Amino acid sequence: MTSKNLKHDPFAALRIKEFLFFLNTRFFLTMGIQMQSVIVGWQVYNITNDKLSLGMICLAEALPFILVSLFSGHVADVVSRKRIILISMCLLTFSTAALLYFSQEGSMVIKNYGTFPIYIVFGFIGIVRGFISAAFPAFMSQIVPREMYANSATWNSSVWHTGAVIGPVMAGFICAVSYSAAYTVNLVFIFIAITSFIFIASKPVPAKEKKETMSQSLSAGIKFVFSNQLILGALSLDLFAVLFGGAVAMLPAFAKEILFTGPAELGFLRAAPAVGAIVTAIILAYKPITKNAGKNLFLHVALFGVATIFFAISTNYYLSLFLLFLTGAFDNVSVVIRHTVLQLSTPDHMRGRVSAVNSIFIGSSNEIGGFESGLTANLMGLKASVVFGGVMTVLIVGATARLAPKLRKLDLRNIQ
Numbered sequence: 001m002t003s004k005n006l007k008h009d010p011f012a013a014l015r016i017k018e019f020l021f022f023l024n025t026r027f028f029l030t031m032g033i034q035m036q037s038v039i040v041g042w043q044v045y046n047i048t049n050d051k052l053s054l055g056m057i058c059l060a061e062a063l064p065f066i067l068v069s070l071f072s073g074h075v076a077d078v079v080s081r082k083r084i085i086l087i088s089m090c091l092l093t094f095s096t097a098a099l100l101y102f103s104q105e106g107s108m109v110i111k112n113y114g115t116f117p118i119y120i121v122f123g124f125i126g127i128v129r130g131f132i133s134a135a136f137p138a139f140m141s142q143i144v145p146r147e148m149y150a151n152s153a154t155w156n157s158s159v160w161h162t163g164a165v166i167g168p169v170m171a172g173f174i175c176a177v178s179y180s181a182a183y184t185v186n187l188v189f190i191f192i193a194i195t196s197f198i199f200i201a202s203k204p205v206p207a208k209e210k211k212e213t214m215s216q217s218l219s220a221g222i223k224f225v226f227s228n229q230l231i232l233g234a235l236s237l238d239l240f241a242v243l244f245g246g247a248v249a250m251l252p253a254f255a256k257e258i259l260f261t262g263p264a265e266l267g268f269l270r271a272a273p274a275v276g277a278i279v280t281a282i283i284l285a286y287k288p289i290t291k292n293a294g295k296n297l298f299l300h301v302a303l304f305g306v307a308t309i310f311f312a313i314s315t316n317y318y319l320s321l322f323l324l325f326l327t328g329a330f331d332n333v334s335v336v337i338r339h340t341v342l343q344l345s346t347p348d349h350m351r352g353r354v355s356a357v358n359s360i361f362i363g364s365s366n367e368i369g370g371f372e373s374g375l376t377a378n379l380m381g382l383k384a385s386v387v388f389g390g391v392m393t394v395l396i397v398g399a400t401a402r403l404a405p406k407l408r409k410l411d412l413r414n415i416q
Contacts, residue, residue: 010285016143019140019152021197025200027162028163029092032189032190034167035168035171035182035189036186039182039186041054043179045256052375054253055373056374057122058249058370058374063126064124064126065129066360067127069130073354073355074352075134075352076355077351078217082197082200082203085132085197086198091128092128093187095125095128100183130356130359133359134352134359137343137358140156142203150288150412157332158281161274161275161277161278164273169271170267172263172268172270175263176263225358237400243369244369244393250374254320255269259317272328273328276324276326276332280336289412293411294410296337302394307324309391341410342354
């Protein structure tokens with residue numbers, strides 16, 4: 001039977017038991033991390049009433065994340081990836097417990113030191129995230145066979161975005177009761193993630209093609225990415241789109257000053273992009289993009305920028321919800337295509353290092369983008385700063401399409 005006659009199975013990766021445990025871990029870990037972002041954002045903004053303070057949360061996490069990412073990628077290629085993830089999730093539990101302690105009613109930590117202890121904890125979380133971001137996608141590639149990479153990327157994205165919907169909504173409602181209760185639920189979710197991950201068997205450390213020093217190992221990952229136009233183009237496009245186009249970090253300010261709502265409504269605003277992403281992921285599971293992947297990538301990132309511009313000028317809560325929904329729907333096309341390109345183009349023995357470079361481009365850009373949003377909001381005003389970001393995203397799409405013709409003509413079926 002030829003490949004043309006084979007029926008596409010949208011649930012292929014879900015038939016692998018260990019991948020289901022992996023997705024369960026992904027789901028609860030994502031809920032915990034997303035809850036944490038909403039809780040801290042609302043808490044800090046209520047303490048400071050300063051937009052830049054929202055950006056400082058992002059910066060406090062991003063700088064340590066960037067500093068450790070290349071090293072964590074090297075570690076993920078020479079040490080058991082399961083061990084790295086388990087240790088990292090345990091350290092994340094410790095960090096969340098610290099935030100819970102700071103938020104206890106009557107705690108002298110916040111009274112005496114303001115938001116500074118929160119920034120310190122988020123700096124530590126940035127280090128932990130650096131190791132998780134390098135090891136997690138590399139470990140997933142060892143659970144599913146190569147022919148299911150695109151399908152597993154779609155389901156992985158779906159589960160992440162489902163957690164990113166439920167987590168913020170729950171955080172918004174529970175924050176209205178108390179920060180301590182919200183952090184407690186946050187801890188429970190991370191513990192469930194750890195428990196689920198234990199049921200996945202350890203995988204062997206991929207054999208290296210040649211012996212390398214640590215510096216050679218680190219530079220090899222960077223050279224591999226920068227020598228591959230498809231990977232570099234996809235990462236660069238996402239990097240600058242997220243850097244300029246993301247409005248998520250400013251949502252507490254939008255909720256309070258533009259839409260005149262509270263923490264519960266903030267939770268829905270924060271969840272709206274993830275809802276859009278889930279809808280896209282379901283469509284892609286049944287109708288994966290292969291032939292015109294490059295053109296679809298550029299089109300949907302541009303639409304992400306346009307939706308961001310309209311969100312910035314909206315003053316209606318429900319219209320803002322819908323526009324945020326669209327940003328997530330458009331952005332997830334880029335996420336699935338980029339993740340599939342990375343998995344198909346990267347040899348097993350380099351996945352940790354390439355995942356680390358990907359994390360620097362994409363993971364840290366969310367936080368650096370949040371800092372940029374806070375800074376420009378202070379300089380230009382809240383609405384103008386987000387409009388500026390959306391316009392820059394559209395311009396970046398045009399520039400990248402011109403500079404990366406291979407990405408523009410990308411057909412996923414031709415990647416060997």
